[in-house]
Each structure stands twice: as structure tokens, then as C-alpha cells.
Amino acid sequence: MRRLGVAAGAAALLALAGIGLTTPGAFGGYSAVIRNSTxxxxxxxxxxxxxxxxxxxxNALFQWPLADASxxxxxxxxxxxxxxxxxxxxxxxxxxxxxACPRDPGTAWSLDGSAQTALYPTQQTNPTTxxxxxxxxxxxxGGKLIGFGTTTGQSAQYDRHLYIDKNGAVVFGVYSGAIKTLRTxxxxxADGRWHSAVGTLSAAGLALYVDGRSIATDPNTTTAENASGYWKVGYDTLAGSWPNVATAYFTGSLRYAAVYTTALTPAQVKAHDAAGR
Structure with a gap:
């Protein structure tokens, strides 16, 4: 009787778990599905x-969710x-x-490629880190994601920027006596999916990250053009010798734009990206 009680209890537990028992001499089985295995x-x-x-x-100069009302x-x-x-x-x-960042409340900024810009209106003097x-x-x-220009409108001098080139690559570059760029x-x-992009400049050099991963570095480029100007998101001049430029106007959606006065570390970049997945 004790054995039968144990067996009955086990059967009940297995039934609650959704696993069926077979009678003696019969064949049986169960199936399971693992969701969100990563x-x-x-x-x-x-x-x-x-x-x-x-x-x-x-260490942020600003952090804009870009989730403001229309x-x-x-x-x-x-x-x-x-x-x-x-x-x-x-x-x-x-x-x-x-x-992007689906657990954060709010919306995204939708740009139609017609010179929409978000400007940090305080002039900065030659940011080098x-x-x-x-x-x-x-x-x-095509289109500029975020960059630095010498005027509040369309800039005559411009660098320190992330942009999408005509092939859909992400480019980060500065002018340091010559144009220096890193590129995916x-x-x-330009595949209709959300991506995060980070560019850094410091005494350790130039670095580009996309989707939390280090794409490329240039330890020999440690300065940008010596100029005062303004940080802009979504649009500014892209011309001259910058490689593979299609247009300066970004078309699409943007969220969580930020500028820091330090170079984010690979661990910080990875953590920021992972939070948005």
C-alpha cells in the first residue's frame, strides 16, 4: 500500500507538470518547448x-530619449x-x-529626410575626448545620425560624426589634419531593424561600435578639428571628401541619442546595447 501511495503521488505531480504516464505495457512520451533560451x-x-x-x-553632456510628443x-x-x-x-x-528599448516607455522620433534636426544649443569648444x-x-x-558642426544651421565645418553611407554602412569619423574614418x-x-551605434575619441584613439560590438579602432587618431560648434542629431552637412556619402538627411526613426565627455568603455557600450534588446 505504501508503494502504491508513492506512485499515485508521483503520477499526480507529473500530471500537474503536463507529463503523461503510460499504463504497463503501453508506449508513451512527452514533449516540451523552451522559450527565450538565450x-x-x-x-x-x-x-x-x-x-x-x-x-x-x-559623464554625459546630454541624454535625449527623443520620445517627446509630436x-x-x-x-x-x-x-x-x-x-x-x-x-x-x-x-x-x-x-x-x-x-528599440521596448521595456522603456515612450515613442521614437520619426524623420522624413527633410532637414529635421535636434540641436544642443550651447556652443562647445574643441571637444577632444x-x-x-x-x-x-x-x-x-544615407544620412547623418549625430555629429558636430560650427553653426546652429547648415555647417561649413563639420566632423566628429556618425552617419550611414550610400551602401548602408555605419561610418564614424573626425578631421585630424585629414579625414579619418572607421566603417562597418x-x-x-539600412535593413529596417533597430541598431545602436557609438563612436568615441580619446587619447586611446578612435573607436566605432555597432550593436554593442567593437567594429574598428584607430589608435593613431587622437584629435579632431580644432573648432567650436554644436552637437546635432538627425542632420547636418555631409560633403567634401567624406567617403561614400549619399545624403545628409536621415530618414527613419531615432531613439536615445547621447553625447558624453569621456570615451565609453567596451563594457559600457555592451551594457547600453543589451538593455535595448
Whole structure:
């Protein structure tokens, strides 16, 4: 009787687990499905992009979610530095599916390729150590993501920028006596998917990251053009000898743009990207 009680209890537990028992002499089996086997959200350092950026906000010049309401003229800053941006052109909020940083509330900024810009309106003097960071989604090969120009409008001098080239590659470059760029290879990032991009410049050199991965470095380039200017998101001049330029106007969606006064480390870049997956 004791043995039968144990068997009955085991059968009940297995039934609750969805596993069927067979009678003696019969054949049986069960199936199981494992979902989210990579457990990406569970293994990420941060669950929200806002939390990942917040961990590094002390060294931020600004951190703009770009989730402002349609028609807004000001880009909210979540860095704690109180450095909002100024939208030029019509700010259009959208909720694309999927959206970058899907656990963060809010929308994305939708740009139609007609000189829409978010400007940091305080002039900066020759930033030589910095990081630029942004999430983007586009199907149009071309357009500036974030960069530095000498005027608040269309700039005559411009560098320190991330852009999409005519082949859908991500390019990060500075002018250091000559144009110095780093570029992705073999992947078209104008694929309608969300991607994160980071460019850094410091005494350690130039570095480009896409989707949390180190793409390329140039330890010999440690300075940019000695000029004062303004950080801009979404548009500014791209001309002259910059390689593979298609257009200066970005078309697509942008989210979480930031500029830092330090070079983000590979670990920080990876954590920021993982929070948005």
C-alpha cells in the first residue's frame, strides 16, 4: 500500500507538470518547448535603456530619449545635467513595431529626410575626448545620425560624426589634419531593424561600435578639428571628401541619442546595447 501511495503521488505531480504516464505495457512520451533560451533580458546588466544610460549620466553632456510628443520644440534630457535640445522642423513621434528599448516607455522620433534636426544649443569648444551614441532604424542608405558642426544651421565645418553611407554602412569619423574614418563592412544596416551605434575619441584613439560590438579602432587618431560648434542629431552637412556619402538627411526613426565627455568603455557600450534588446 505504501508503494502504491508513492506512485499515485508521483503520477499526480507529473500530471500537474503536463507529463503523461503510460499504463504497463503501453508506449508513451512527452514533449516540451523552451522559450527565450538565450534569456537576453535576464542576463542583461540593465533592464531599461534609461537605467543603462543613467549609470553613466555623470559623464554625459546630454541624454535625449527623443520620445517627446509630436510638435515638441524641446528634446527632454534625462542625464540630470539639464541640457535639453531644440528641434528644428516638425517633431513627429511614432511607435514603430518593434521599437528599440521596448521595456522603456515612450515613442521614437520619426524623420522624413527633410532637414529635421535636434540641436544642443550651447556652443562647445574643441571637444577632444567624447562619445556619441544613438539608436536608429532605417531602410534608406544615407544620412547623418549625430555629429558636430560650427553653426546652429547648415555647417561649413563639420566632423566628429556618425552617419550611414550610400551602401548602408555605419561610418564614424573626425578631421585630424585629414579625414579619418572607421566603417562597418559586409552588412547593410539600412535593413529596417533597430541598431545602436557609438563612436568615441580619446587619447586611446578612435573607436566605432555597432550593436554593442567593437567594429574598428584607430589608435593613431587622437584629435579632431580644432573648432567650436554644436552637437546635432538627425542632420547636418555631409560633403567634401567624406567617403561614400549619399545624403545628409536621415530618414527613419531615432531613439536615445547621447553625447558624453569621456570615451565609453567596451563594457559600457555592451551594457547600453543589451538593455535595448
Amino acid at each position: 534569456d537576453t533580458a535576464g542576463t542583461a546588466t540593465y533592464f531599461l535603456c534609461s537605467a543603462a544610460l543613467g549609470a553613466d549620466s555623470a 510638435g515638441s520644440t524641446s528634446a527632454a534630457d534625462i542625464s540630470g545635467q539639464s541640457h535639453p535640445g531644440t528641434y528644428s522642423g516638425t517633431m513627429t513621434a511614432s511607435t514603430p513595431t518593434p521599437i 567624447f562619445s556619441v551614441e544613438i539608436w536608429f532604424r532605417t531602410t534608406v542608405a 563592412a559586409g552588412t547593410n544596416y
